[in-house]
Amino acid sequence: MVLIKKSELQAIYIMWIRQLKRFVRAKSRIISTIIQPLFFLVFLGLVLNNMIKLPASSGNLQFLDFFAPGIIAMGIMFSSMMAGVSVLWDRQFGFLQEVLVAPVSRFSIVIGRTAGGSTTALIQGFIMLIIAMAVGFKISSFSGLLLGIVFMILMAFIAVGFGLALSSIMKDFQGFQLIMNLILMPAIFLSTAFFPVEYYPSFLKILVYINPITYCIDGLRNSLTLLSGYPYIILPVSLDLLISIVVCIAMMGIGSYLFSKSEV
Amino acid sequence: MSIIETNNLTKKFNGLVAVDNVNFEVEEGEIFGFLGPNGAGKTTTIKMLITLLRPTSGTARVAGFDIVKERNRVRECIGVVFQEPALDTELTGRENLDFHARMYGLSRVEREKRIVDVLQLVDLTDKADVLVKNYSGGMKRRLEIARGLMHYPKVLFLDEPTLGLDAQTRNAIWRYIKRLNKEEGTTIFLTTHYMEEADYLSDRAAIIDHGRLLVVDKPEGLKNRVGKDLINLKCSNMRNLKKILEKEEWVENVKIVDSSLLLSVKHGEEKIPHIIEIAQSTGIKITSIDLHKPTLDDVFLYYTGRRIREQETERTIAARFRRH
Numbered sequence: 001m002v003l004i005k006k007s008e009l010q011a012i013y014i015m016w017i018r019q020l021k022r023f024v025r026a027k028s029r030i031i032s033t034i035i036q037p038l039f040f041l042v043f044l045g046l047v048l049n050n051m052i053k054l055p056a057s058s059g060n061l062q063f064l065d066f067f068a069p070g071i072i073a074m075g076i077m078f079s080s081m082m083a084g085v086s087v088l089w090d091r092q093f094g095f096l097q098e099v100l101v102a103p104v105s106r107f108s109i110v111i112g113r114t115a116g117g118s119t120t121a122l123i124q125g126f127i128m129l130i131i132a133m134a135v136g137f138k139i140s141s142f143s144g145l146l147l148g149i150v151f152m153i154l155m156a157f158i159a160v161g162f163g164l165a166l167s168s169i170m171k172d173f174q175g176f177q178l179i180m181n182l183i184l185m186p187a188i189f190l191s192t193a194f195f196p197v198e199y200y201p202s203f204l205k206i207l208v209y210i211n212p213i214t215y216c217i218d219g220l221r222n223s224l225t226l227l228s229g230y231p232y233i234i235l236p237v238s239l240d241l242l243i244s245i246v247v248c249i250a251m252m253g254i255g256s257y258l259f260s261k262s263e264v
Numbered sequence: 265m266s267i268i269e270t271n272n273l274t275k276k277f278n279g280l281v282a283v284d285n286v287n288f289e290v291e292e293g294e295i296f297g298f299l300g301p302n303g304a305g306k307t308t309t310i311k312m313l314i315t316l317l318r319p320t321s322g323t324a325r326v327a328g329f330d331i332v333k334e335r336n337r338v339r340e341c342i343g344v345v346f347q348e349p350a351l352d353t354e355l356t357g358r359e360n361l362d363f364h365a366r367m368y369g370l371s372r373v374e375r376e377k378r379i380v381d382v383l384q385l386v387d388l389t390d391k392a393d394v395l396v397k398n399y400s401g402g403m404k405r406r407l408e409i410a411r412g413l414m415h416y417p418k419v420l421f422l423d424e425p426t427l428g429l430d431a432q433t434r435n436a437i438w439r440y441i442k443r444l445n446k447e448e449g450t451t452i453f454l455t456t457h458y459m460e461e462a463d464y465l466s467d468r469a470a471i472i473d474h475g476r477l478l479v480v481d482k483p484e485g486l487k488n489r490v491g492k493d494l495i496n497l498k499c500s501n502m503r504n505l506k507k508i509l510e511k512e513e514w515v516e517n518v519k520i521v522d523s524s525l526l527l528s529v530k531h532g533e534e535k536i537p538h539i540i541e542i543a544q545s546t547g548i549k550i551t552s553i554d555l556h557k558p559t560l561d562d563v564f565l566y567y568t569g570r571r572i573r574e575q576e577t578e579r580t581i582a583a584r585f586r587r588h
Binding site: 006007010011013014018021022025026093094095096097098099100101102103104105 | 314315316336337339340342344346348349350351352353354355359362363364366367368369411
């Protein structure tokens with residue numbers, strides 16, 4: 001393991017701070033990232049909650065307890081993917097050159113990016129969690145919440161890595177919308193974010209099962225409602241965790257490899 | 265000792281040669297101008313020197329370090345002002361400088377002192393806490409120059425520092441560049457396609473065209489190569505007049521450029537009546553005649569047969585059409 005020099009830590013720190021400052025200053029972005037999941041939770045979640053009755057075995061749990069973790073996961077993943085893709089903005093506005101010409105290793109640049117992007121995504125995740133609790137979502141236990149945070153961090157890293165990879169392959173914004181619609185939306189829809197896997201037709205079930213995001217969301221749901229006998233859980237939480245960690249390492253690896261290969 | 269030294273520096277893009285076996289040296293403490301039209305290979309050369317592009321072949325040493333093998337050491341020694349603005353417009357001027365200082369590992373004491381210094385150098389002290397998106401084009405440029413100096417670089421690279429700025433702002437930027445070269449003793453490597461800029465700023469200038477380095481000298485020396493005075497005339501039968509004038513011993517050089525005849529002579533004001541006499545005696549009609557001291561544009565013309573200016577306008581118009 002190579003020791004990171006003090007100057008590299010300082011560089012990572014300032015890249016992290018920069019993204020937090022930009023996040024806090026872009027008021028309209030914060031509002032829109034909160035408004036959208038808020039609408040999902042309130043307009044969709046509360047209505048579905050009244051419509052869908054859970055099996056008797058689920059005790060005092062309701063559909064919202066299933067739905068809210070999915071929406072939180074969706075919010076975190078969208079937001080951190082955008083943070084990864086924002087390298088494109090930096091490239092477009094020339095700021096990336098300023099970063100690349102500095103005596104800082106490419107590895108530290110990737111770490112700084114990831115730290116900044118996932119921090120802002122997690123802040124949004126927490127805001128959504130609070131909103132969800134305000135409309136009736138219940139967290140099982142404090143340890144469950146801690147485990148849930150681990151899953152949230154893993155999700156954020158996976159999405160930042162994906163965003164970094166995208167922004168390294170694409171040199172401009174063309175095709176960006178296409179990628180969003182063609183990859184991200186299906187990946188969310190086929191991940192049990194909104195619906196239990198039992199209700200997917202069998203040919204879609206296969207896609208749900210091979211989609212790694214399924215297990216991140218399953219893990220988050222598992223930990224937030226831990227040990228409370230919730231139906232529609234796919235795997236034990238330890239397996240979810242294992243899969244998520246492997247996917248996270250792979251995605252971060254791909255993202256940083258492609259980023260370090262890309263020239264200005 | 266030379267602070268930049270290139271050794272057959274070459275860059276090819278898909279077989280197209282952008283920079284072709286370029287060799288030059290830059291002395292410590294001087295302002296070195298790299299003059300050439302757009303697409304001549306100036307930016308590609310700078311990008312190789314600042315380690316953002318790898319040369320296809322050949323190499324260079326900057327501040328004693330190899331630009332391929334010792335990238336990080338080179339990066340520590342240089343400051344760069346890019347052709348396009350490279351600022352974070354959502355941060356204030358001070359925050360941009362602070363970001364830079366931390367990326368270069370300056371300590372807190374160094375950072376705070378240096379930010380005050382460089383802001384003063386470019387007269388931006390009172391705008392330091394304004395978001396950069398509210399800066400004018402000239403202010404952004406000045407901030408970038410200040411930022412390039414933050415970490416006491418040995419060499420400051422400026423890629424077209426006054427591109428797209430109005431004449432007044434351009435003069436101000438020139439003053440700052442001269443000042444920092446004098447006060448901080450920083451070596452400056454600048455590229456430009458404005459000959460006035462290369463002429464006014466550089467201690468020595470190199471002329472580059474189609475990726476090849478044509479000549480390196482002091483601006484005065486370059487102009488002296490063309491001649492003392494230049495006479496530009498339009499007339500009815502250029503070829504004939506050219507043949508006659510070529511035989512005169514006081515004519516140092518005569519060329520047909522576009523639709524006019526270009527002569528280099530000494531004491532041009534005395535030669536004009538003489539030329540008119542010769543023309544009249546052979547029945548050639550002179551429609552216009554002018555006399556000027558050589559500029560770097562004439563030097564470029566002398567070496568390439570083309571003017572930088574004309575190419576520029578053509579290119580900008582073409583680029584404008586392409587954009588729509």
